[in-house]
Amino acid sequence: MTTARDLLFVAMDMPSTRSLERGDLSLALAGAELIDLLGLGVATLDGEFVLPTGGQETADPQLGLAAAALAPVADGETVEDWLWRRGRGLPDTYLAAFEADGLLGREQRRRFLVLRTSRMVLADSPGRRRAAHRWAADEPVLLALASAIGISGPPPVPEPPPGPVATVIGAVGHAVDELAAERRRRERRLDDARQTYVRRGF
Incomplete structure (x- = not known):
């Protein structure tokens, strides 16, 4: 199992302090992957640059x-560039892998006696229990990544040791903040447009 898989288990199992945005989860999953690649020695950091x-x-x-997605260039790319590039569509990729591995199932529900609906739920599995164990053990990396996207464990969240891992987690937090700011800007533009339409009588 990997940190990204454990993070997705936690994201699906644990309550969050705010609505969990797919874009935030994308960035955190990409950060989790990079942390594991650094731990395996497949990638390294030169300052803020990721190098294969x-x-x-x-x-x-x-x-x-x-690992195959690491930029094959001499200068690498910044950690944040990696997060944005690698994170695109990543939750769907992991959810598809979960379903293929039998880690997700469909819970059948009946509404209004005649309509049958279903939703995806996590199956009980060793991977899910391992993620829960890491969470309960206050594992710093998992808790810090989860905290960055609004999933809070028991306070205080332990700080990862200084070094490449802390650099990645800091970049995840910064990228999530940038994404939240962009959402706020879009919402303000929509509000301004709606007010303009009202003033014009539409």
Whole structure:
């Protein structure tokens, strides 16, 4: 199992302090992947730049895709650039992998006696229990990533040790803040447009 998988288990299992935005989760999953790649020696940081090392292959298919996605250029790319690029559509990729592995199932529900609906729910699995154990153990990396997207464990959230991991977690927090600011700007523009329409009598 990987940190990204554990984070998705936590995101689906634990209550959040705010509405969990898909974009925020995308950035956090990409950060979790990068932390694991750094731990495996597949990537390294030179300041704020991510560099591939050509290190060992990974056993997890999703992490293997992340390793293959490392920018194959001499100067690498910044951690935040990695988060934005790699994070695009990442929750859907992991959810599809969960479903293929039997970690997600459909819970059938009946509404109004005749309409049958279903929703995706997590199956009980060793991976889910492992993520819950990491969460209950206040594992710093998992708690810090979850906290960045509004999922809070018991306070205070332990600080990861200084170094590359802390750099990635800081970049995730900054990128999430940027995304929230962009949402606020879009909402203000929509509000301004609505007020303009009202003033014009539409």
